[in-house]
Amino acid sequence: MSDARVRLGWRGEELAVAELGRSGYEVVARNWRCPVGEVDVVALRSGAYHFFEVRTRRGREFGTPEESLTPAKQRRMIGVARTYLGEHDLNDVDWRVGLVAVEMDRKGHLLRVEVYDNIV
Numbered sequence: 001m002s003d004a005r006v007r008l009g010w011r012g013e014e015l016a017v018a019e020l021g022r023s024g025y026e027v028v029a030r031n032w033r034c035p036v037g038e039v040d041v042v043a044l045r046s047g048a049y050h051f052f053e054v055r056t057r058r059g060r061e062f063g064t065p066e067e068s069l070t071p072a073k074q075r076r077m078i079g080v081a082r083t084y085l086g087e088h089d090l091n092d093v094d095w096r097v098g099l100v101a102v103e104m105d106r107k108g109h110l111l112r113v114e115v116y117d118n119i120v
Contacts, residue, residue: 008104012056013040016100019113025050034087036079041100048094050117051081056102065101066116074120 017027025043032039041052053073055065062068077097085091098117104110 008056008058009054011108012102013054015056015102015110015113016052016054016115017041019100019115020052023115029084032080032084034080034083036083037076039077039080039084042084045117048096049081049085049090050096050098051077051084052098052100052115053077054100054102056104058104058108059106065103066099066114069099069119078120 013030017030020027020041020043023045025045027041027043028049029042030040032042039051040054041050043050043052053069055068057063057065057068074097081095081097085093085095096118097120098115099119101112101114101116102110103112
């Protein structure tokens with residue numbers, strides 16, 4: 001992955017975490033990995049665990065952030081969420097899989113940050 005893509009992804013995650021904080025979420029883990037895959041942000045709000053994928057796009061040449069989240073990735077996120085909950089003895093909690101869409105213009109100026117807390 002190019003340095004520019006890594007920087008864009010890192011910036012998008014920082015913006016996503018800031019927006020989640022403003023929206024009342026408490027971030028409990030970032031970039032949590034297991035054999036099933038990885039989740040960008042694990043957050044807690046109102047007793048429910050939320051597993052967020054952060055998708056950042058600069059321009060619309062490759063579509064919107066929302067369009068980039070494939071059904072296969074959604075299935076992997078469910079598996080990662082179940083693994084996280086099992087490893088943390090949280091089998092009886094409410095949980096959701098979500099998306100934070102970050103969109104910037106071609107110069108890198110922020111256009112929007114949208115939180116979708118229940119995508120599957």
